[in-house]
Amino acid sequence: MYDAGKIITGIIIFLVLMTSPFWLNIASGKGSYKPEIKIATEEKQCVADTDYMKAAHMDLIYEWRDQVVRNEKRIYTSSNGKTYNMSLTKTCMNCHSNKSEFCDRCHSYVGVTPYCWDCHVEPKEVVQ
Amino acid sequence: MLEKALYGDRRYWTWVIFLMTLMGIGFLFYLRQLEYGLGITGLSRDVTWGFYIAQFTFLVGVAASAVMVVLPYYLHDYKVFSKMTILGEFLAISAVTMCVLFVVIDLGQPMRAVNIILHPTPSSIIFWDLIVLNGYLVLNALISRVTLDAERKSIAPPKWIKPIIILSIPWAISIHTVTAFIYCGLGGRPFWFTAILTPRFLASAFASGPAFLILLVMILKKFTKFDPGKEPIFKLSEIITYAMSLNVFFILLELFTAFYSGMHEHQQSFLYLFFGIDGHARLVPWIWTSIILAVFSLILLFNPKTRRNEKFLTIACISVFLSIWIDKGIGMVVAGFVPSPLGKVTEYWPTIPEALIALGVYALGFLLITIFYKIALSVRGEVAK
Amino acid sequence: MSFDRRKFIKIAGLTTIVTLTGKPVFDAIAADSPLNVSTEPNRLTAKRWAMAVNTKKCLEKEGCTDCITACHHIHNVPDFGNPKDEVKWIWHEKYENAFLDQENEYMEEKLKDKPVLVFCNHCDNPPCVRVCPTQATFRREDGIVMMDWHRCIGCRYCVAACPYGSRSFNWRDPRPFIKEIVPDFPTRTRGVVEKCTFCDERLAIGLQPACVEACKEKALVFGDLEDPKSEIRELLKANFSIRRKPALGTQPEVYYIV
Known part of the structure; x- marks a missing residue:
């Protein structure tokens, strides 16, 4: 050398x-x-296990997106038999209406900027 | 071999820095385009492709024209072109690189461009264009590298490269054929919807590319020790004469079918180009310039006395190049959108940021040509004068 | 030394290529959706959706823009106020422009210079779908020509291919130009193409397209062409109708009763 x-x-x-x-x-x-996230819902259970959601919520959202837009499938049945409307703004953000304390905290910690919100309308948050 | 591009005299470095400055300016404006959107260009709802895509189309032609030196040399063993083939191949590499960049800067969502590969769609001509263009880039990169390396070691190139070189000949035809298919397969755009578009693209490519190559050789002759002799230049000028004649002939054929048939929608874009519609006539002076240059160049090229005179030949080559650049690089793409499918006339003209971004891409292409030619000439010890 | 610079660059380059292409290839091999998904039970279904525009009824209330306003409102269509950036899904076009191939200087006065509603024709043989390099626009089995705004790369090949001028490109960020954003429907982002989708999001929950619902004159009729008893089939049976540029072979699915 x-x-x-x-x-x-x-x-x-x-x-x-x-x-x-x-x-x-x-x-x-x-x-x-470590980022601390707040959950602002009375609901006990998300559409899938917490561990799975923590690790792979983006994959689930991508899959929902493709199913709704491309395959006309709009209903998701979770492992415990409950059905959900596959909608980011109507289902996900209905429980997690506190985007800045839930989504943003982790996303800014790991330095990702999801482009969902370029088009989908963010929930209006009540300033506390 | 690349390190040969790192040693040069003051003139070389001034030129390189000049090109890099243009690239930098273009890049800054491109960042602005990413931020604001393609609305920064002169494009509109009715004219959705413009300067960028037109440059892409024009440069595909320049890239394909390398075949005009490769084919006689390798297929017909025409030894006169032995010093020229590498220049043609390097020009092709630079032109294809510019093509790809012009497509990328024209995308509304460039960061999603990989979707073309993730969701391959054989029904889309863009899918095929991506394959042939990148294939052509790889072929030429490989061929020029292997042959130049052999030349540097003063040995014959390895045998396995020959079939690859032969493959590059039809491949060159394919890149411009597929690029023409992007346009001529659209039933809703009568101006492009003509089977002669592909041959016309090829004819104009085989005129403008070799013309540009002659101009490059003239520049090299002036500034370096490179001199391929008179014979290859004259041979190329004959090729240009045939190709340019065919190009003009094909345009006349188009005019015949459109105007003799009397079909209204086939005439509209021609009328817009040549005379303007309802006072909208922005391209009219350009297209007449292109026609005058075409006729002028043909007069110089047809006459053996002027064709074999380097001064006149240079003027003829500049005329051919500019004529076809205006025709393909401005007229052909824009006129396809005028009038719109709803019969409306919307005019288009590139904005300053758009022109500077395009200039940045051209600067990158010229930088590549400079570096490649520097390497090629250094290997042959033909650099300094 | 045997491991020279050239070899290093070669190996580094190959490694990069393999790494970059590896993931997509792996994903493509990976299995289909593992999720348990199904369609909405209340959705409206058809074998071939189509629209009939009754221009006679439409012209009875000339100047009415109820359908346009309704569509553009619920779909967050921006209003830039200039033709260069313009985005539109459904709009009025002069009869002569909408039906360029019906050129007739002495056309009856009730049509000449009169506005006709135009929007995506949801062609059976759509050129836009054929040319799209990413399948961001695709034809559903029920005939709707859909847009996947997540996938669109903004090449605008579909805009060049559409013979009807039905497609709009987002030349810049549309959000500041939407008067009142409807949160249930996404806006678009700069750099993607958009157009009418026959209100796929409303059909999915059992509603008619917004323009049809908004028209008090009942000038717009939406239905299944493969169902001989449908309202649209009855209407087309009883009235003379034309389509835009049928000679191009696109098989447009919007019928105009004139």
Whole structure:
């Protein structure tokens, strides 16, 4: 390898710069921060298990979307036999009407910006 | 081999930095377009394709024209083109790259472009165009790389590359055929709905591409030690003469069927282009410029004395290139939308941001040509003068 | 050293390509929907939906825009106030423009220069569906030419292909130009194409299209062409009707009684 010294030094500087946000957060004590979400409904059960929803709600929403728009299927039956209207604004946001305290908290923590709201209308939130 | 593009004199770097500045300006305006939407262009509800898609169409022709040097050399063993083929292939790579970029900047939702691959739809001509264009890019990248590498090592290119080169010949025809199919398969657009559109596209491609190649060779001759000799230039100029004559002939055929038949809807777009409709005549001066340049170039090309004179040939090549650029790069696409399916005349003209974004793409294409030609000439030790 | 720069770049490039293409290929192989889904029990169904526009009745109340207002309101169609950015699903067009191929200088006065309602024809052989590179616009089995706004990449090939000018593109963000946003229906985002969908969202819950419901003159009749006893079939049996540009072979499913 030519210029091994320069290349290795370069890689090390690159890695340090890339990972610096993590080190800074740990140093300032924010490393253990976890987003807290609030659930604003009396409903006991979501359309699927909490664990599944936490991990894969986006897959479920994508599937609902395709079923409604492309296959004319609008009714979803959950594992306990309850039926739901497959609608982001009418079903999901009916319970989770507090978008800023529910959806946004995790999404901004993990740095994703779902484009759902470019078109679908956000629920009007009561400012507390 | 790429490192050869990193060494150059002051003139080389000034040119590179100039192109990069244009690219930067184009990119900034593209960011603005992403933010605001395609409404930043001059396009409207009635004229939904314009400058971007027209440049794409024109450049597909330039890309396809590489076949005009590859075919005689590899199929007919026409040795005169030995120094030219690599230039043709590199021009093709740069042109196809610009084509792809022009399509991407024309998309309303470019970040969803991958949907074309995720949901492949063989009934859509765009699907096939994507395949042939990218295939052509890969073929030319591979061929130019392998042949140039062999030249650098002063050995014959490996045998397996020959069938790939032969494949690239029909493939070049296919890219412009499929691109013409995008237009001529639409029953609701009488201006494009003509079987002669594909041959017309090919004829104009085989005139404008080689014309551009001659101009590039003239520039290289001026600034570098590169000199392919007179013979390939004259051969190319003959090809241009035939192709340009056919192109003009095909346009006349279109005019005959539209106006002799008297079919109203087939005449409308021609009337708009040549004379304007109800005072809407923005393209009229352009299309007449294109016609005058076409006739002028043919006069220079038909006459062997002027064709074999480098000065006149250069003027003829510039005329051919500009004539076809106006015809395909402005007229052909826009006129298909005028009048609209509801018989309304809406005019279109590119806006400044639109023109600067397009210029940025062209700058990138020229940067690629510069770098590729620099590499090719460095390998042959023909750089400095 | 055997592992030179060129080899490194080659391997890095190949790795990138495999990584980028791997997921879509994997997803395509993966199984169908695992969810238990079904259709609405109350939905309206048909073998082939179609619309009849009774222009005689429509012209009795010239200047009426009830159907247009209703449609554009419930579907959050923006009003940009200029023809360049314009988005519209259903609108009035002069008879001569709507029926370009019916050119006739001495047309009867009750039609000449009179407005005719135009909207998507939901063709049986739709050119827009044929050209769409992502199946963002597709023909349902009941004849509705649907739009999947999630999938549209905004190439506008469908706009070029439509012989009726029925499609609109969102040249810019439509939200600020919607007078009153109806929360139950999505707005669109910049860069996608939109058009009439025969109110698929209303058919799904047992309602007629909004324009049909809004028309007090009953000038719009919506129904199943394959059902010989349907209102639309009775109407077409008893009246002379024409379609827009039938010579193109698109088989438009909007019939005009003139």
